[in-house]
Amino acid sequence: MNKKDAYKVLTVGVIAAAALIIPISTFIKSANMPAKPFSETENRYLTVMPEFNSDNYFDKSFMNDFESWFSDRFILREEWINVKNNVDRLLGRTEIKDIFTVNGRMMEAWKGYDEKNLSANLSAMEVFAKNHPEQSVFFMLAPNAQEIYKDTLPAFCGAGDQKSFISKCYQTEGVHGIDIYNTLYSARNDYIYYRTDHHWTSAGAYAAYCEAGESMGYTPYGINHFNIEHASDSFRGTLYSKTLDNSITPDIIDFYIPINGNIKQTLTVDDGEEVKTYDSLYFREYLDKKDKYSAFLGLNVPILEIDTQLPEDVDKGSLLIFRDSYANSIIPFLTNHYSKITVLDLRYINMPLADLGVNVNQYGSVLFMYNVITFSADTNVKKLTFLDSKTDDN
């Protein structure tokens, strides 16, 4: 070989080596993985190797699944994705997978809402309120971090105006809107939203709980009433799962445990298949997993019921909550005032409420608790029109 060609040999050799080491190490990695692996960081099950047959060959699902299988198990998968996101950032991209990263915080982009869908949801709530005149119907719509920290977002990013969205929603007749916007905004220097997750923190939920007391008619407990337990300091949430950006400090999860701790509390969970009872609102087993936010009331289920033994002078009776996952952080506070709270997740409910054993008229109050991003894209609140029967016999 000509000595002048040494650099060519080197180039060919290096590229060939990379092209062999990568697939071989991927197969070694794959062989050592469980049969149905779950990615904690990405919060999803990885694709399973498809079984070849003529059906999935001809409809190409074999090829598609095989390609996902290969890239899901790719050697150093998360590191590759990190490299990509960092290069994107260097190239001046401020938005990666609809997520803005500024001042050490990730925020989901909110680009607005579908007018028709929103009005269907709102009118379903209006009808619901009209059908239940005996009940006070409250509506708490939490702004998201990207609204409270809007001034830090890149210029012209087209972030929608959540404040006007909230006031528009609060015009719904018969529904009492609880304005927590200003409260959260003035607490913006506190740790009220997670940095790596789309939820608010317990501190954010506490601020909203204090603000809501006046409207809902309870006297909120001061901060001294609670022991704040730092349950985890290594929470990496849903936004992290999308960008895998390790440069953001992991989040802290706090539980606010009332100091008069001995109140008896039972949590009944109906996941649609079986009913289980717990004596705590906190599912500490999730603190060791990726999905740490589920430590609040557990996984999303159709129906939860929380019964709390409260002194009669404090007890405001029963409360029915329609919610998204933001509610999970505020409900523990509300249990200090309502001896019976039923929590419904309309995403998982497709039969009349009465058939689920929920009689709206038996409740003192009803609360719709959502955050703006979820509510603006929600397609389930409007189901109330046919899930909630008008008949108030019983």
Place this chain on the structure above:
Amino acid sequence: MVFSTPVFLYLFLPTVLILYYISPTKFKNVIILLSGLAFYSWGEPVYVVVMVLSTMIDYCAGLVMNKFEGKKVPRLICLIVSICMNIGLLGIFKYGPFILENINAIAGSEIFNVHDIYLFDLDFLPIDLLPIGISFFTFQSMSYTIDLYLGNVKVQKNPITFAAFVTLFPQIVAGPIVRYNDVAAELEDRSITLDLVYDGIIKFIIGLSKKVLIANSIGSLWTAVSAGDFGGLSVLDAWLGILAYTFQIYFDFSGYSDMAVGLGEIMGFHFPKNFDYPYMSKSISEFWRRWHITLGAWFRSYIYIPLGGNRKGLARTVFNLAVVWTITGIWHGASWNFVLWGALYGVLIILERLFLGKILQKLPAVIDCVYTMLLVILGWVLFSTPDLPSAGAYIAAMFGGTGILCDDAALYHLINYAVIFIVCIIGCTDIPKRAIEYLRGKAAYIINYGTAAAMLAMMLLCTSYLVDNSYNPFLYFNF
């Protein structure tokens, strides 16, 4: 299968190349044939039959033509059979619905139920109508029978060698259009040298980077702009959007061709060059000598020149150009947008030949470049929008039809894509190439070893983009 996927890069390609290199020379074409069938059927598990059929008919047509050596009529019949069969496949799979819909439109009634005729996607075969790359492999395969008829090539009696030509996976789905004549000798006898493999690897990695790093990055801007209602676009956003598409299609398509040429060299073939800095052209005629060169060459050799080219007077030249450019347009896809797009280029090239070319020569080069790019960009509007009304609406938005000069979306796009736009502008000129050649003259050692490091870095960077798998479109489904 497409090149820019982890499965191709790290599973298919290493496996095929190992088998290819270790097998003895006489089995190398078998490896090409089998790998090509595997490659194509990965993306088209059903229509691989169409490709096999087309290959078999052209192979047989060649044999029969050879039998009747010296007899014009039987040879012509063989050629006509081959052309009719290939054009027929295109007609059925690519242009059928378009033709039937237009007959319906002209008749003003539903003569043909296009849905019943075409969307026979039986429950067990939910397939797209258009086989990927059909316009490439039919043209490639036809080049053999036409050249054989014209006496430019010798008959290929070995079915495996001929099938290896059609199924040669590097160029199967997105070109360049390799004519049989281009590779006839290498199909029989080729040598794989260090120089060739080295050049091939560099071309492949540069092509991959053009596709994955540049085209996909800028393409997401076009996706964002074109997703909305064109009636609400600001002037700035409309221009940014179509500029993004202009760069996306160049870096995507030329990147794909670079990858194909590079793979060819890695396997011992010399494929023709397909792109030569088209966005530096100073006229539309020049643009088409630099853009998708193998397509232009195909039409020139097999349509324009047989029609008489420019040797039969001005009127006939104009007619010939009109025919070629209408066909060029519709080759890119079955819709009126492509017909109009081709016709636009036909008219411009005729005008340049008549008088515009002489004027352009007298003007400063900058003005020539601006003239060319402006028309090319307007052409891409036709190319990239789904139908004529939306193309019209988009062009209106570019020229202020919506009454909005600039909005937040446009400024946001400008800020977010500024760096990648600069990369695109520099990258579509020959400046990087000239810079490297200049530096090689100064410090060859550093450039040579630097290239090795750069290639590895680019390959790994592309890998990181492909593993994330967020936005990686295949643009040539229409072709």
